[in-house]
Each structure stands twice: as C-alpha cells, then as structure tokens.
Amino acid sequence: MSGTHAAVVLAAGGSRRLGRAKQLLTRGGETLAHRAARLCAETSPRRLLVVVGAYREDVAQAVAGIGCELVVNDEWERGLGSSLRTAAAALVAHEGPTLIVACDQPALESAHLRRLLDGAAATGLGCAATLHDGAPGIPAVLPPSWREHAGQLQGDQGMGRKLRELRADAVWTLDAPELGFDIDNDADLRVAIERGLLDDVSL
Template sequence: MTGIIILAAGSSSRMGQPKQQLVFQGQTLLQRAMTAAARLTDVKIVVVLGANNLSIIPDVDSKRADLVINPDWEQGMGSSIKAGLKALLELYPALNNVLLMLCDQPFVDTALLHQLIETGLTGDNSIVACTYQNTIGVPVWFAKTHFDELLALQEQKGAKKLLMKYQQEIVTIPFEKGAVDIDSPEDYDGLLGANSPL
C-alpha cells in the first residue's frame, strides 16, 4: 500500500494569501494536487495543513484524503513530513512506501505520480525522485526502509537531506515543469499568463 502526503502547511508569506487556494484551470492548487493523487489506485492520501487551516479545510475532500493539522508547521517542512507519515502509519499500519508532494507545483499530474510509484515498486532502488533545473526534488517516492529517517528529519528541513545522502542510489525521472512552483504573486501571474487561452 502506498501513502501519499500532500504538504500544504506553509503560510505563503511571500504570496500574501494562502497559495493553497489559488485557482488554476478551474481548481485550487490544493484541489489539483488531491485530484492528481486520488486518480491513482491502491493509495491512501493525507493532506497536511498548518497555517490558515480553518479557511483551507473546506477544500479538503474527506472522501479522497485524510486531514492532518500540523500545529508545529512554523518549525518547517520536516515537521509536516513527520506529521503526515505518523498519521498514515497510525491509520494504515500496512503502509510500505510513501510519496511526498507539494500543493504548489501545478503541473504535477496523475501520470507522473504513477510513474514514480511504479518505478519504485518494480525496481530495486528505495528512492525515486524528479529532476528539473539540475536538481533532484519532489514529488519523491520512498520505500519503507526510509521511514525511520523520514520520522527523524529535523523540523526546519525537508527531505532534501535524504536526497543528498542517497543521491548515488536514487532513480530519477525528468520533470522539467517541476521547476514551476508558486511562491509569489509574480509566479502566479506568470503561471496564468503562460497558460491563458489565445
């Protein structure tokens, strides 16, 4: 069984409003992430919220995903990864792999998530990550062998430390549009402008 953790706990400080609720192609960014994940089979999804959670909770479809509120979201991405994984393991003890994704990468789709998971499940490598702009990043799949390390992450840091530690062993999947993430009003304007109908 595969767990999917959608990380959506940040305060969107540079954006000035919750980026989880920015609309792109008819859905909020969080809804797009949930839709991409929910179209997969044999997955269990948790959405980790933190800042602005009261306004964002209505966007979480409880039929598609379990909701986790991370009270320590201000401590950083690591705290949200740990909160999500702990919740998944409590709800689904048979979980044997997990995929981490963000809500602010608007071009992540079901096909990419499926490719990451299938590559992980059918190969010998314990980490499958995306590559874009000469970096390795999310979405990223981890086998169960890394659960303890994920649960021991420093709060202020995400899973990048593990990707660096095991970079020689990681299977990578090219995903150039992974470089598009929405952190500022300029990013959002650029997204809308580049994808507007002619």
C-alpha cells in the same frame, strides 16, 4: 484496485512571501490543494493524507469530497520538516512506499505521479524522485525507511539530502523541468498566470 502505497499532500504552509494562501489558488477553477489531492487519489493509494496547518479550515473545505484524511500540523510555522514529521507519525503502521506531493507545483499532472510510482517499483529500494537542477526532490516516492529520517528534519529541510545520499542507481529519477516551477511570490504568480497554469487573480 488499490496500490500498496500511501500518498501525502503537503498543504500546511503559511505562504508568507506570497501573502495569500497558495493552497487556494486555482487552475481551471480547481484549488491547488484539491488538484494535488485529486491527482494523488487517482493513483489509488491505500491511504491519502493531506497535511494542513495554516488556513486549515479553508484547505479542509477545498479538499472535501476527495476521500482523504486530514492531518493537522500544529507546528506548521516551523517549516516543511514539521509537516513531514507529522505525516510520518500518521503513517507509522504503513508498510509500503509513500508518494509525497506538494500543492504548489501548478504544472503537476497525473502522468508525473504514475511515472514516479512505476519507476520506484522498478528499483530495488522502491524509491523515485523528481530532478530539480540535477538534484532529487518532490514529487517523490519514498520507501518505508523515510519515516525514520523524517524525525530528524528541522526547519524547511525536506528529504532532498537523504535522497542525495543514496546510490544513484537506487533512485529512479523523473526529468520534468516543468515541476521545478512552484509558487513562492507575486512574480511566480504572474508567470504561472501567463503560462496558463493558474487562473487570473487580482494581484
């Protein structure tokens, strides 16, 4: 049965520091873009959006068959904020919470997403976030009001600041240190391969 939430996979970045499309790196032969979309699909969202920008044709091919909606962020070079604004605009008619997921956290598992959705449902605000060095971030479950704030985001601003402004008891938090590791550069890529989180590639 479908849940009341929508899900958004952020997969529009240009991976400038890495020099290759991180969305297309693989774990167990599965691209990170496909993996993130698949894990979100397993939560049975009402709508599943994948925000694409750089490498859009390759990413679109990577997530083919998932049953997701591709949303193009033509301003992807302006940073994360532009992708969140794009997603917010596409979900203007959605009245439920939204699960936000990035595709560059290779340790992400379906259990993380289930715990976030369950945690959000237990709060009055319907909000949950993952702790990163003590601060809330993504993956996160946000109430409908997040879309209003998204319109004000600039550059690489995400929803972290807004989450920090909420009362501590209004946000259920997931303590999962493994999700603090993401792929930004070659050093991160090497570590991920050593940990078995990514398939070996030629650096």
